[in-house]
């Protein structure tokens with residue numbers, strides 16, 4: 222799970238929508254699920270005539286979308302809320318709203334701690350938000366059919382979109398707060414998801430990522446026996462869609478049927494993110510991950526057999542309570558042998574309310590730091606080697622950024638690619654010959670015409 226900050230940009234407003242003169246500002250921290258929820262809130266507000274603005278000082282409504290996965294993220298939200306006390310005092314008409322994982326079941330406590338906040342709403346409870354904003358009452362009732370993103374390719378290169386397909390999680394990993402805040406698994410119906418993707422593609426989206434805390438549990442709670450493999454096949458059938466991905470998978474549910482669907486479907490990208498979290502079975506047991514290292518290795522091997530050239534990423538936690546030097550070495554060994562393209566590594570920190578928070582956080586901070594650095598250094602060398610092998614190869618890239626004179630985009634395998642080119646590439650797809658590599662990204666030049 223990444224922990225980054227995202228702000229909905231003012232360019233994110235197609236001219237066909239009404240403008241009631243009111244402005245909103247949304248600040249988001251946390252995972253892609255939060256980004257998707259923020260985009261949905263933005264879509265609702267724009268439908269009702271609001272437009273995005275680039276600062277809290279010019280907004281009529283300010284929404285902070287919070288994360289509690291790490292203490293640092295929660296502290297950042299609290300800091301941001303406290304910094305808004307003055308703004309709220311000077312402009313009492315400005316509405317201040319808090320949503321995200323910090324809110325679930327905590328409204329009363331939060332109201333005492335942050336009395337200047339006007340509304341706390343649970344991330345799955347859009348109706349409460351709708352009731353709070355008078356202009357939203359005219360919107361159609363079925364909010365599920367509202368698109369998460371508005372895309373206007375003339376002004377906006379948002380050619381990629383996140384589509385939540387399942388909320389909540391039925392696992393109880395001992396370190397994780399998500400099940401307590403996001404509740405049990407709730408899958409959205411297949412027809413609704415397909416229709417949303419159609420909607421997005423009609424508005425210019427070319428690349429869709431299906432989201433869920435355990436995305437490959439999709440369908441388990443629905444009638445019938447459809448699973449993620451069936452959903453991938455259905456979404457792949459959406460005319461005009463070019464790229465399809467899904468996040469975050471649980472190794473236990475990564476069945477052959479899903480990997481076979483990925484291998485078969487033209488839109489399914491050759492990239493798999495499969496968290497292992499630790500490379501030692503005793504640690505995995507204490508984490509309550511419900512699988513062994515062998516199962517994870519087997520799933521990666523199977524995926525690579527079916528999809529030669531597949532890129533693979535994983536997540537790791539170092540310094541989990543009781544993790545010995547030997548157990549950590551097992552993690553390093555598993556990662557070295559697996560030769561992954563990307564490893565997201567986090568140092569363990571206890572989250573109040575979880576099982577592991579009751580245990581002693583007994584790995585000293587300097588040891589956690591040293592383990593974190595060891596994983597990063599090892600991965601630096603692996604990524605450097607893997608990327609060097611790509612020199613001279615041609616990859617298809619979808620461009621979504623422009624910074625310091627360089628276009629940036631992602632290959633189907635999720636490699637970050639930069640090019641310098643005088644043509645406008647934002648929102649375009651192009652074949653790129655790789656001319657330079659680093660451990661983190663590659664550089665290249667456009668071959669043929671962008672499309």
Ligand code: SF4
Pocket residue numbers: 390391392393394397398399400434435471
């Ligand atoms: S699978 Fe585990 S880590 Fe992932 S959301 Fe569920 S409880 Fe948290």
